[in-house]
Amino acid sequence: MSKIIxxxxxxxxxxxxxxxxxxxxxxxxxxxxxxxxxxxxxxxAVQAAGSLGGKAVSLTFGNxxxxxxxxxxxxxxxxxxxxxxxxxxxxxxxSITAKALAAAINKIGDYSLIxxxxxxxxxxxxxxxxxxxxxxxxxxxxxxVQMTFNGNSLTAVRKLEDSTETVQTELPAVVAILPEANxxxxxxxxxxxxxxxxxxxxxxxxxxxxxxxPKNQVTAVKGYVMNxxxxxxxxxxxxDQVKALAAALRKECVL
Amino acid sequence: MAGxxxxxxxxxxxxxxxxxVKENQNSAQVLCFTQAEADQLTSIxxxxxxxxxxxxxxxxxxxxxxxxxxxxxxxELFVVGATARGRDLAARVAGYLDCAMVSDASSLSxxxxxxxxxxxxxxxxxxxxxEITGLCVVTVAAGxxxxxxxxxxxxxxxxxxxxxxxxxxxxxxxxxxxxxRQACNVVCVGLGLEKEEDLKIARDLAAAIDAELGxxxxxxxxxxxxxxxxxxxxxxxxxxxxLYISMGVSGQVQHVFGVRDAKVIVAIDSNEKxxxxxxxxxxxxxxMYEIVPLLTQAIKG
Numbered sequence: 001m002s003k004i005i006x007x008x009x010x011x012x013x014x015x016x017x018x019x020x021x022x023x024x025x026x027x028x029x030x031x032x033x034x035x036x037x038x039x040x041x042x043x044x045a046v047q048a049a050g051s052l053g054g055k056a057v058s059l060t061f062g063n064x065x066x067x068x069x070x071x072x073x074x075x076x077x078x079x080x081x082x083x084x085x086x087x088x089x090x091x092x093x094x095s096i097t098a099k100a101l102a103a104a105i106n107k108i109g110d111y112s113l114i115x116x117x118x119x120x121x122x123x124x125x126x127x128x129x130x131x132x133x134x135x136x137x138x139x140x141x142x143x144x145v146q147m148t149f150n151g152n153s154l155t156a157v158r159k160l161e162d163s164t165e166t167v168q169t170e171l172p173a174v175v176a177i178l179p180e181a182n183x184x185x186x187x188x189x190x191x192x193x194x195x196x197x198x199x200x201x202x203x204x205x206x207x208x209x210x211x212x213x214p215k216n217q218v219t220a221v222k223g224y225v226m227n228x229x230x231x232x233x234x235x236x237x238x239x240d241q242v243k244a245l246a247a248a249l250r251k252e253c254v255l
Numbered sequence: 256m257a258g259x260x261x262x263x264x265x266x267x268x269x270x271x272x273x274x275x276v277k278e279n280q281n282s283a284q285v286l287c288f289t290q291a292e293a294d295q296l297t298s299i300x301x302x303x304x305x306x307x308x309x310x311x312x313x314x315x316x317x318x319x320x321x322x323x324x325x326x327x328x329x330x331e332l333f334v335v336g337a338t339a340r341g342r343d344l345a346a347r348v349a350g351y352l353d354c355a356m357v358s359d360a361s362s363l364s365x366x367x368x369x370x371x372x373x374x375x376x377x378x379x380x381x382x383x384x385x386e387i388t389g390l391c392v393v394t395v396a397a398g399x400x401x402x403x404x405x406x407x408x409x410x411x412x413x414x415x416x417x418x419x420x421x422x423x424x425x426x427x428x429x430x431x432x433x434x435x436r437q438a439c440n441v442v443c444v445g446l447g448l449e450k451e452e453d454l455k456i457a458r459d460l461a462a463a464i465d466a467e468l469g470x471x472x473x474x475x476x477x478x479x480x481x482x483x484x485x486x487x488x489x490x491x492x493x494x495x496x497x498l499y500i501s502m503g504v505s506g507q508v509q510h511v512f513g514v515r516d517a518k519v520i521v522a523i524d525s526n527e528k529x530x531x532x533x534x535x536x537x538x539x540x541x542x543m544y545e546i547v548p549l550l551t552q553a554i555k556g
Contacts, residue, residue: 014377014508025381037490094356095349121509122377124489125358127346134318134350139419142315142343155423160339166424167313173420176343179476179490180483215355215391220384224375226515229536232527239549241539245521246553248537254440254498254519255464255554 002054002112006045006078007101007132008038010062010069011122019223032065034072037117039184044147044177045115046077046185052149052171054112055079061100062089075187075195082108086205088212095215098131103208105136108201113154114174118142129176139169142176257329258282258302259365262321262344263336264314266292270299270402272334272395277403279365284328285407286321288314293409300405311416314340318347320414326352330390332365337394349392356392357385363393378489379512396493430484433467435492440466440499443487443514444480446473447503447524447543451480456544457502460551464498471510487513500550502543506531523547 012030020026034042042058049056058073060066061084070081084104092100105114114136119126126142133140145164146157154173158165159180187195205212231248233241249255259276261283263269269285276283277300285301287293293306307324309317325333325348335345337359349356357363357372361382364371370387435441442461444454454468461468468485475486487494488510495516502523504510511534514520522535523543532538539546 012377014380017377017380017508019380094346094358095353098350099353118490123358124375124378125356126342127349127356127358130315130318130343130346131350134347139417140315140343140347141420143339158339159428162428164426164428165313165422167420167422169420215387215389216357217386218383219371219386220382221376222382222384224380224382226511226534228520228534230533230538231536232532232538232540234540238539238541238545241541242546242549242553245537245539245550249498249519249521249554252519252536 002110003108004045004048004052004054004056004113004115005105005108005111006042006056006058007114007116007128008042008058008060008069008073009035009120009122010060010066011035011120014121019225023223023225025221025223032068034069035117035120035122037119037121037179039076040177040179040182041115041117042073042076042078043182043184045113047182048113048115048147048149052112057082057108059101059104059108060084061086061092061097061104063087070200071192071195074198075192076185077191080198081200082203083200084203084205084208086212088205091214092212093214093216094125094127094131096210096212098128098135099210100208101128102132102135103210104203105132107203107207112171114138114172116174116176118176118178126176129174133174136174139173140175141167141169141173144175144177145181147175257331258284259332259334260284260286260325260328260330261301261334262286262341264338264340265336265397266295267402268336268338268397269296271397271400272336273299273301274402275334275363275395275400278400281365288317297407297409298404300403301407304407304409306409306411307414308411309414309416311418312422313420315343315347316416316418316420317414318344319351319417322348322351324412324414325390331368332370332390333392335392335394337396342394345392345394352390352392354390354392355387357387358394360393360395363395375512378507378509379515380508433485435467435469435485435487435494438467438494438496440464441469441487441494441496442466443469443471443499443501443504444474445471445501445504447505448474451478453544454480456547456551460500460547463551463554466498466500469494471504489513501531502547504531505529506534
């Protein structure tokens, strides 16, 4: 049965990121999560499998920590999981990520559709879908909010800044969907239990036969500090606080 | 012709990008796909306008054609305006060239063949610096560089489009909301607002300070209380008002990214530990249902 492959990334939850006083970034306490918009990609694959026919599967490129993501992804509906387990994922740039995913997609074989989100919640670089398309030389449709299938043909509605576009292509194809495309299902207990029994295929870096040397050399990673006044009005009654705020805004000439 | 190549589907942004290249004394070649664009681009100070003539109405379909063109031209850098179409096209070109790409660079410099770039990570909490040697594709958002003037000649080149994706229909988006990017003042509501009808207190404050109403992603996408055009954040509207007042907004990094260029940031929220207070100039910790109407009165009076 032809596969619909949802690509996702296991990322550090930005809510847990600590910026030290010297602006170094501490990710040690950050929990992992499936990148927010990738949940929409997984949901889109499950929905597409329903209307197009075929089997929704999930694919991730991550290091050992991404193991935790497999059950999470599968509880959202895909029937099988694929994991490129490679330490190189931690330093991968857009080029390597797309080539690793493309190489795995070739190994998975027999696919009709590859679904990505527009961007990951850590890098938000929005390169993966178009680059996978280039690596596999497949048609690509980005900014997708709606998909309909007719035989082997995909009609998609794209949402750009000032217009919507309806486009059509023949499968197989790569799409990048916007979060507005769907509402991801929150997995119930049954789905979580079932996820543990679903098959997972693991690839290693060596299986893929690609060069993992990043082209983008990261020279520094620093916390961003917004220099703001951080004045909290907490003296007196609420009315006093509001008066003080209004006075401060007048002084700043923004009222 | 070596040098820097530029493309944007927004003509004003293409002009800003030429401004960036000229700041660095490089040669700037601007790509375009219609005669009308070519005509507009001759006066923005580029060294050359390259009109790539093919048969697709979708510029994304020229990804491979541009990659081949840049390779032949021995380009050093391809700078693309960061719009939905631009980002897509840029990543395809980088994919076909199998080269590096920096998405939405917040700062850029090109010195003796080495590109240094900074970009935001984790919704704006972290700045990553990168160095790239060799051909690279970069996307840059509007508003970073000053356009220049100067005339250029047009060179027409025949290119082949990848027509596997066909355009069936295009329709303008009728904006339900306002254009927050142009707003001088913005009042923003977050998930701390309990009921849709409570938007009234925000609207009253907005009316008092002549502000537009914005919201966080959850208010637009989960609760559907305001149109999606009105949510502020890294994936929504990125705004730069004089005054931004948030109410019931926790201040997740993705949201704060969208307001970091505001002149003054005010936060009103009941949770004193909410991250929004760290990003604010002024704040009041308390019940917004009490504070906001008082503030509206104080401003009116």
